[in-house]
Amino acid sequence: MINMSLFVRIFICFVIAGAALYKHIDNSNALTGLRLAIPALQKEVNQIKEDNIVLQYEIDQFENPAHLIELSHKPEFAHLKYPSSNAIIILTETYDH
Amino acid sequence: MTTNFDRKRVLTIALILFGLFTLLIAQFYKIQVIEGDKWLKQADRQHFFIVKEPFKRGTFFANNTVKKGHPEALQPFVVDLPKFHLYLDPEAIPPELRDAVANRLTTIIGLTSGERGTFRKQFDYKSRSRKLAMWLDRSTRNDIQSWWQTYARQNKLPPNALFFVGDYQRSYPYGKLLGQVLHTIQGNKDEITQQAMPTGGMELYLNSYLKGKLGKRRLMRSPRHALETEESLILPQHGADVYLTIHPSLQAIAEEEIEKGVKNAKARAGWAVMMDPRTGEILALAQYPFFNPSEYPRYFNDPLLIEHTRVKAIQDANEPGSIMKPITAAIALKANRELKARGEKELFSPDEKMSTASGRFPGRRKPISDTHLHKYLNMDMAIQHSSNIYVARLVERIIARMGNEWYRNQLSEVFGFGKKTNIELPAESSGLLPTPGKKHPNGTLEWSVPTPFSMAFGHNILVTSLQQMRAWAVLANGGYYVRPTLVRKIVKTDNAGVEHVILDNTRPERQQNFPRVMDEEIVKRVVQSMRYVTKKGGTARRADVPYYTEVGKTATANKIKGGAYSEKLYCSTFMGFTPVENPAFLLLVTLDEPEYAYIPGVGFNHHGGTTVAPLFREMAKRSLEYLGIPQDDPDNTIWVQDAIRLQEIYEKWNMSGKQ
Numbered sequence: 001m002i003n004m005s006l007f008v009r010i011f012i013c014f015v016i017a018g019a020a021l022y023k024h025i026d027n028s029n030a031l032t033g034l035r036l037a038i039p040a041l042q043k044e045v046n047q048i049k050e051d052n053i054v055l056q057y058e059i060d061q062f063e064n065p066a067h068l069i070e071l072s073h074k075p076e077f078a079h080l081k082y083p084s085s086n087a088i089i090i091l092t093e094t095y096d097h
Numbered sequence: 098m099t100t101n102f103d104r105k106r107v108l109t110i111a112l113i114l115f116g117l118f119t120l121l122i123a124q125f126y127k128i129q130v131i132e133g134d135k136w137l138k139q140a141d142r143q144h145f146f147i148v149k150e151p152f153k154r155g156t157f158f159a160n161n162t163v164k165k166g167h168p169e170a171l172q173p174f175v176v177d178l179p180k181f182h183l184y185l186d187p188e189a190i191p192p193e194l195r196d197a198v199a200n201r202l203t204t205i206i207g208l209t210s211g212e213r214g215t216f217r218k219q220f221d222y223k224s225r226s227r228k229l230a231m232w233l234d235r236s237t238r239n240d241i242q243s244w245w246q247t248y249a250r251q252n253k254l255p256p257n258a259l260f261f262v263g264d265y266q267r268s269y270p271y272g273k274l275l276g277q278v279l280h281t282i283q284g285n286k287d288e289i290t291q292q293a294m295p296t297g298g299m300e301l302y303l304n305s306y307l308k309g310k311l312g313k314r315r316l317m318r319s320p321r322h323a324l325e326t327e328e329s330l331i332l333p334q335h336g337a338d339v340y341l342t343i344h345p346s347l348q349a350i351a352e353e354e355i356e357k358g359v360k361n362a363k364a365r366a367g368w369a370v371m372m373d374p375r376t377g378e379i380l381a382l383a384q385y386p387f388f389n390p391s392e393y394p395r396y397f398n399d400p401l402l403i404e405h406t407r408v409k410a411i412q413d414a415n416e417p418g419s420i421m422k423p424i425t426a427a428i429a430l431k432a433n434r435e436l437k438a439r440g441e442k443e444l445f446s447p448d449e450k451m452s453t454a455s456g457r458f459p460g461r462r463k464p465i466s467d468t469h470l471h472k473y474l475n476m477d478m479a480i481q482h483s484s485n486i487y488v489a490r491l492v493e494r495i496i497a498r499m500g501n502e503w504y505r506n507q508l509s510e511v512f513g514f515g516k517k518t519n520i521e522l523p524a525e526s527s528g529l530l531p532t533p534g535k536k537h538p539n540g541t542l543e544w545s546v547p548t549p550f551s552m553a554f555g556h557n558i559l560v561t562s563l564q565q566m567r568a569w570a571v572l573a574n575g576g577y578y579v580r581p582t583l584v585r586k587i588v589k590t591d592n593a594g595v596e597h598v599i600l601d602n603t604r605p606e607r608q609q610n611f612p613r614v615m616d617e618e619i620v621k622r623v624v625q626s627m628r629y630v631t632k633k634g635g636t637a638r639r640a641d642v643p644y645y646t647e648v649g650k651t652a653t654a655n656k657i658k659g660g661a662y663s664e665k666l667y668c669s670t671f672m673g674f675t676p677v678e679n680p681a682f683l684l685l686v687t688l689d690e691p692e693y694a695y696i697p698g699v700g701f702n703h704h705g706g707t708t709v710a711p712l713f714r715e716m717a718k719r720s721l722e723y724l725g726i727p728q729d730d731p732d733n734t735i736w737v738q739d740a741i742r743l744q745e746i747y748e749k750w751n752m753s754g755k756q
Binding site for chain 2: 060069
């Protein structure tokens with residue numbers, strides 16, 4: 001019975017140690033996987049940032065003041081007027097508690 | 098004996114082994130310790146390579162603070178877009194495949210038939226690196242890469258026989274807008290420093306702020322670029338951003354109007370400068386024909402186009418002509434003030450009936466003349482009718498009572514003539530303010546007896562448009578000497594994202610430090626005289642801005658060609674500010690060499706009041722409306738009665754037979 005008890009305790013120790021080791025290796029693998037993915041993700045983020053710059057550039061091209069003035073000369077926009085500065089009210093942000 | 102022999106043999110072997118081991122240790126010590134750095138570097142070179150990381154050149158941002166309620170988003174005048182250069186290793190491509198590769202690449206890139214010959218020649222150079230194409234976008238790069246990977250594999254070519262190098266291209270979302278002021282950088286960078294080479298303008302003047310520093314990145318020679326193959330050794334330092342005073346919409350209005358004006362007047366060129374007279378901030382600086390920075394090689398390779406790359410408002414000094422007359426009146430009033438302080442009789446009274454029938458002045462063989470004969474004028478009439486004789490008489494009295502040096506000192510110290518404005522642009526002209534006793538290169542005196550009489554109406558003095566703006570700002574802002582500027586702020590952002598303000602022209606102390614150079618009362622009196630220029634009887638009725646008050650003055654200056662005044666070449670200007678109380682801006686419009694012609698019912702095409710005055714009116718009207726400036730003359734009736742009364746007095750004084 002004593003030998004059986006010792007065997008069970010050793011077995012449990014091995015199981016716990018094995019599980020801990022497995023968990024550690026699994027975490028390490030997951031971490032390694034993430035670290036491997038970083039360069040690719042970084043590259044992707046940089047590319048998205050660069051694409052954003054190009055898109056913003058295209059928006060700015062459309063919003064070129066000369067182009068907007070050209071549009072304002074068209075009959076469909078003839079009803080639009082510049083507001084007088086007296087008519088502009090600037091509201092400041094407030095917070096209600 | 099045998100035992101001794103064996104011992105000796107064992108000892109010898111042991112010593113040899115020990116010696117060899119010592120040598121091994123010594124060699125190990127030499128490699129690891131003494132030459133450790135050397136071998137470490139060699140190992141690094143074999144496993145890693147270093148690439149330079151490009152920096153972003155600083156950006157120019159528009160001024161979004163002028164218009165109330167303007168959106169606060171930053172508007173860049175120039176953007177650095179990521180692009181790619183395509184390189185070739187010609188020796189890696191066998192001659193029999195070169196035509197096929199070149200043809201395929203020219204199709205993908207979209208080269209014209211004229212460009213294909215030069216492109217194909219690059220394949221035959223004995224070199225390991227030839228630049229095939231510049232400034233390719235990402236999609237073109239991807240197209241080339243996807244084709245090349247397959248092609249290189251099929252034909253057993255090294256994959257790196259074609260390769261790309263990333264770079265940033267200066268790009269202009271607003272196209273030609275503000276082209277001459279901004280300028281650009283050359284397509285090729287300096288081979289050694291890898292710095293951009295500006296072509297002129299603010300790119301050149303502010304290059305030390307705009308340029309950054311290259312970074313260094315270490316890459317591992319690994320086909321799969323596995324874990325931690327990249328390491329930044331030195332982060333690139335991006336250039337500082339420049340926040341301009343130019344408002345993009347006001348600039349667009351000015352450019353549109355100046356283009357129309359130059360075309361209508363069949364002029365050689367034209368420019369307009371709009372400035373806040375209180376801060377000296379330049380709100381618009383337009384010049385036609387335009388300069389498109391994206392097409393800079395076309396301008397620099399054509400002798401006819403290259404002149405359009407210069408900013409004429411600061412580089413060309415011309416005789417200002419009649420816009421000098423209000424300045425002369427202000428100096429005369431200042432002389433009055435000084436004489437009164439000394440307890441002496443004043444020089445003149447603005448309401449004095451001064452004889453202007455004779456244009457004879459000491460030292461002049463040819464009398465000074467006006468466009469029409471005026472027998473008598475007071476200051477209001479003289480400015481309204483643009484009389485040369487009246488202002489010359491004022492200066493005659495100034496010289497007699499105050500002296501040449503005093504008069505010159507006023508022009509130099511109060512109005513800044515002959516001094517650079519130090520605007521943030523290269524090659525600014527300081528103009529020429531004559532100095533008594535000094536000689537021209539041809540040996541003639543700069544300042545002779547009749548010189549001050551001519552300077553009274555803007556002859557014998559050379560002034561840039563921006564110097565005129567600075568001088569007139571004294572009249573528009575109540576007597577302060579401003580420093581014109583194109584820059585509000587220069588801000589550098591470090592790699593941690595922290596902003597460092599290098600220059601701040603928006604701080605209130607800057608404006609508070611502008612010196613007062615003229616009493617407010619004097620300025621108000623001169624401005625009062627200018628009110629009638631755009632009203633009935635004035636020389637610039639076509640400059641009357643509807644629904645707003647304005648004051649201004651025309652100038653029609655003969656150009657000097659071959660050392661003599663040209664009869665048919667003129668530089669016509671109108672300058673003024675609006676609204677008169679608390680002006681939104683000071684505006685100068687100039688047409689260079691408008692066609693010499695008579696327009697029936699209107700007048701001479703080259704006169705400032707004919708073609709330039711309406712340009713001022715349109716530019717000012719559209720700009721005021723855009724800014725939302727409240728109308729201060731909604732019925733267009735202000736000063737009309739005063740102008741009629743002035744006209745009645747003028748007629749009374751100048752009617753034939755009555756004096």
